[in-house]
Amino acid sequence: MIKTCNLHKSYPMGNKKLHVLKGIDLEIERGEFVSVMGSSGSGKSTLLNIIGILDDYDEGEYRLDSLLIKNLSQTKAAKYRNEFIGFVFQSFNLLNFKTALENVALPLYYKKVSRSKRNKIAMEYLDKVGLKDWAEHLPTELSGGQQQRVAIARALIAKPKVILADEPTGALDSQTSCEVINLLKEVNEREKVTVIIVTHEHDIAGMTRRIIHLKDGVIDGQQAF
């Protein structure tokens, strides 16, 4: 599903360049439940952004579902993002002025699905994450765990092939964290979606099937359970 080959990425830092990714070779199969671990500065977020087509890379090759993702136009990148990838962020990133239902429906708006139809689908997905009764609430009226569940529903609605979760439990307490990871796990098993979680928490990583350790921009080792 995801295949990277000698991936390099550096950011300009004043006159110098900050070399963040120094040749990443990675392969993730369809339907895997993987976590990427590493301390801050290890390049895990950069890797996630590249995989999520939110950022470009300098060298190497990245294939998503055997499609080469390189030097895409912004429009094309947006189209692929919409089609292949669902995002779950640490800070939820829901639109505060939209209800839970409208937030979940947003990716379908960009897929040009009609309003009534996308609201109907969004309601189904809210039901799947157990928040059907909260559909008309604004994000600010929901707890952190509930917001993250809305975000997961939003990530799922466009039927992506990959779900990228960037520190999905970073802002949650341990019990809610567990619930969120279990929800992602359930999604992974039921919908056969590839799930990649970036985290620095061992407990969370331990709940996935495979851990990829990242250190100083290279893969430092892998664990499979």
Add this chain to the structure above:
Amino acid sequence: MDFDKWTEIFETLRKNKLRTFLTSFSVAWGIFMLIMLLGFGNGLQNGAREEFQKDAVNSLWVNSGKTSVAYKGMQPGRRIWFTNEDYELIKNTVTDVVNVTTRNNVWDVGNITYKNETSTFDVLSCNAGYRYLENLELLGGRFINDDDVDEARKVVVISDMVKKQLFKDQNALGEYIGIGGIPFRVIGIFTDSGGEWDQRRMYIPISTGQKVFKQINRVQQISMNTLTLDTASSRKAEDYIRKLLSERHNVAPHDFAAIRIHNNVEEYLKFTGLFRNIRLFVWAVGILTVIAGIVGVGNIMTISVKERTREIGIRKAMGATPFSIVRMVMQEAVLITFVSGYFGLIFGVGLLELINFGVEKAAMDIGFFRNPGVDFMTALSATGILVLAGSIAGLIPAVKAASIKPIAAIREE
């Protein structure tokens, strides 16, 4: 599908009330100010123009008065009267003028009577050309003609106000009215836009006035129309007449009290120059106001985009294309500027109408201010320009918004 886009925009605007209000207000205010400015500018112009419509603009008025300087051994304070010969000379020798006419006020004529009605009005005597100098409009009959003057006929032309007071609804033409007890036949009825003063009048032939009311060969005023509207030729005529009259009456060449010449041409041209400047000023301020409006919209759009960095980042992560972001920001700008611009327009035009109504209702005579108002097409095109410019101003932040990198935007807290 298209409807859906607008619903999305409308929802966004509705849920960001403060931002929407601020933008709307600045646009509405800009348009409102522009309309008010144009309206008041027009009011000023209309007012000034009306002041001049009272009398013919292309006119020279020569009045006789008292000498103010000693000349050729004569003491100052001597009363000068023009004569019929002066009139004939001016009529026959001054070039580029027409409708040369005399005018006398006939004082102490006593009451004006018709049957049982009695009143007092101003009686003026003049030649045929005077009607063009006062811009009289004839409502019936005719004005005094050369034959009336030559034969010193006892005929009179009365204003519609005089007619109403003396005759009520009855026919006046051909009837006889008494002026100081002497019967005059009514030959015409006029109206004068110059106000009540000019309406309380009746005109008789100059020769009749001189004979009947003992003003033998006396003329107080001689006036005429110039053929062209330019300062140079009216000055030339003015200088010629002054020279001619001061020589004939032994008056110092520059005794402006003895021979007073009012050059309406020069005055009028001065005012048309003023109109031009008012118009220029109004447009300059108007354009600056529009620019301020555009900058305001652009500014608020920039702030709004900055404030929405995260939202735009999220939208992009959800698959929004750069084009769809540009379109979203632009459509919001257009919708806001259009709706609020329209409100500003309606409010501005409405207030102008109200002021106009108030001024007319109170019958106030605010000098040089009349009929404030704007041509609706001008107002509409001004609004159009603002909407267009506002959208263009919205384009820069929109393009900036579209280039936002989703990760950077989402990270930014």
